[in-house]
Structure formats: structure tokens, C-alpha cells
Amino acid sequence: MKFLKIVVASILILIILGYGLLQVINSRSFQFFGEIINKVDTDKKVVALTFDDGPTNKTDDILKILHEKNIKATFFLTGKEIEENFEEAKKIFNAGHEIGNHTYSHQRMVFKSPSFVKDEIEKTDKLIRKTGYSGEILFRPPNGKKLLLLPKYLADNDRKSILWDIEPETDPEIGADSEKIVQYVNDHVENGSIILLHVMYDSRQESLESVEGIINELTEQGYEFKTVSELLKYEEANN
Template sequence: MKKKIGIAVPIAFLVLLAALYGLYELTASRTYQVMGELVPRVEIKQKAVALTFDDGPTDHVDEVIAALAEAEVKATFYLTGREIEQLPDAAKKLVAAGHELGNHSYSHRRMVFKSPSFLREEIERTDELIRAAGYQGEITFRPPNGKKLIALPWILSQEDRTTVMWDVEPDSDPDVAATSDGIVAHVAQQVQPGSIILLHPWYESRETSRAAIQGVVETLRSQGYEFKTMSELLELK
């Protein structure tokens, strides 16, 4: 009996580790969630992409808007409610410039192992701030750090709201993000029709991301790509 117990304990431990690993993979998956619509890339043949930005807004809003205006591109900004509250005029500037706003939660806390009431407040509070900034279009949702499990997809599915992920993220790799040329080259190598490109241009440490905006646009246009907002790209499905 002791020998059987001795064998069972490590087996149970391995099963637990495997289950925890599977759970982690599920929370981090860019291509799967348990319910509702998840979009990591739009499956189209047309050479169209969406340029999206996470976090913010911050005091760099004028610089980002100017870069996009120079490139003649409308982008989609997944903003956090807390930062909209801190700089409401920055969010209004994005709307006035014709860009699309998405919901990136209020606090940017990971949206796993949280109560439904917490998740709803994070989403609804940010929606209200986005509407207060003057944005009238559809509000898609992007989870902070891409993390989701069961409760968040369930809540979003109840609202028939799309979870938007990404398939090209150059500035998550420190080596790539070290230079704007590195970011541009990475995007050019990884992009495909229907890609959702993610940049983080808002903070002081992201100067190369801001500097890369025009280069990304020029390089992809030279390859025949056109730029859409996220809602426009979804309409091409």
C-alpha cells in the first residue's frame, strides 16, 4: 500500500503541473478563448492591415497624432480608463483627429481570476470615459497583456463584443525595439493580409515606437498594403 501511495503522489503532482500549464496557456492564447469572438488577425486576402496602439493616452498624444496625420492613417487606440481620466483632453484629441477608440480596461490589471463585478466595472467605467471623449463608434475590447480566461470572455460574449488581439508586436522584443528601424523591419517581415499590428508609443521609454510610425506606414504601403481602423478591417471578413 505504501508503495502505491508513493507512486500516486508524484503522478498527481505531475497532473497538477500539466493542468496549471494548460491553464496558463489558455489565459495567454492570442488565438483562442472559451467563448465569444476573438480576433488575432482578420482572415482576408486583401492587403489591408490595422495599426493599433495600447495604453495611454499620455502627454505624447500630439506627437502621435502628428505622425499619423503626416502618414495619412487612421489608427485604433486601446486606451485605459484611468489614463483617460488623467488626460481627458488627450482622448478628445484622438477622436477629433478621426481615430477609433477601443477599451483596454480601466486599471490595466490582468483580467483573470477576478470577479464578474470587478470585470464589468473595469469595462463599463472605461466605456463611459470613451463616450465622454466624444467617440460614437463601436467599442471593441483588448485585454491587458492579452490575458483572459472564462469570466471575461463570458461577459464580453453577453454584450456581443469582439475581443481584439494582434499578430504583429515588434516592441515587445527589447532587441527589436532598440531602434525604430528594427521595429519597421520586424513589421515588414511579419505582416500578412489582415494583420493587426500593435505598438506602445505612449511612454518615455517608447521613443523608438513613436519614431517608427511613419516608417511602418511607408514600408507597408510600398508593399501594397492599405491601412484600416479595426472596425473597418473587421468589415472585410
């Protein structure tokens, strides 16, 4: 009986620890090392549009919208896709957008060796530099997941992890309808928000179609669009 109690108690403790670990892996505002940013603290009406993954053959579509609206955004690209679609990556750079590092192969950066993490990030940095991009390269972990080694590497190398505070696509019902995406962003936006969208794949056509509406609605509300690096300066100005 006593043995059984110990077993049950041990299992409970493991479940609680496991749950806590999962919270840390997925948290958008906490990690063990280094700086993690999901929005910027400012009283100015400024926001950042960020696009994850790619580049793909959808690049022209999104660049066209941003060009028409005269807005600069931040693209978190994967090294593998830059390699496969190098001309598309160059177009993003030539259009004056910010390029961030989203790892080479877009795997969950959890329980990976230090050399794997280092390689994933540095290989991608090199490819980003090859486009001609010379600004600071911000980092965003795939699926927002990270635990010890990735944050440790980023902290050791003085790199910031950029997450987001607005992710309209997470609710499948919203993600499947461009008007609902616009409405969601419109309802949830705050000063300093970082908006996450995926526009590089056919499955995210509604997201691509929401971009113009998001820009129109937020501009109407008085917001200005900044790259993430520009947005970060507003926080620094506050301190």
C-alpha cells in the same frame, strides 16, 4: 511506495493542467467564450495599426505622424488614463481615430470577480463616450490575458476581443531599435494583420519613432491602413 507514486502522478497532472491553463490565458486565438480576433482573413492588402495604453502627453506626437501620413489607427485606451488626460483622449477622437476599451486600471483580467470585470469595462466605455466617440467600442484585454469571466462578460454583452498577430516589441532587442521594429513588421505583415505598438510612454520612444517607417514600408508594399472596425468588414465580406 504506492503513496509516493500517487503523489508524483498528482503533481505531474497539476503541472500539465496548470500549463494548459496558462496557454488559454495567453492564447491569442482561443478563449472559452465569445469572439477573439488576432487578424482578419482577407485577400486584400489591408492592415490595422493599433496603439495600446494612454492617452498620455505623448498623444500629440503620435497624432502628428498619423496626420502627416493621412492614416487612421485604433487606440486601445485605459479608463484611468482617459480620466487623467481627458483632453488628450478628445484629441484622438477629434482626429477621427478609432477608440477601443483597454479596461479601466490595466490589471490582468484573470481570477477577478464578475463585478470587477464589469466595472472595469463599463466605466471605461462611459469615459470613451464622453470624448464624443460614437462608434462600436472594441475591447482589448491588458497584456492579452483573459480566462473565464472576462470572455464570458464580453460574450454576454456581444463584445469582440481584439488581439494582434504582429508584436515587434516582444523581443527586447527589436523593441529597443526603431529600425528593427520597422524591419520586423515589414517581414511578418500579412493581409489582414493587426499590428500592436506601445507609443504612449517615454520607455517606448523607439516604437514611436518606428511608426513613420512602418507606414512608409507597408505603403510601399501596397498595403492600406484601416481601423480595426474597418478591417473586420473585410472578413465579413469574405463570408
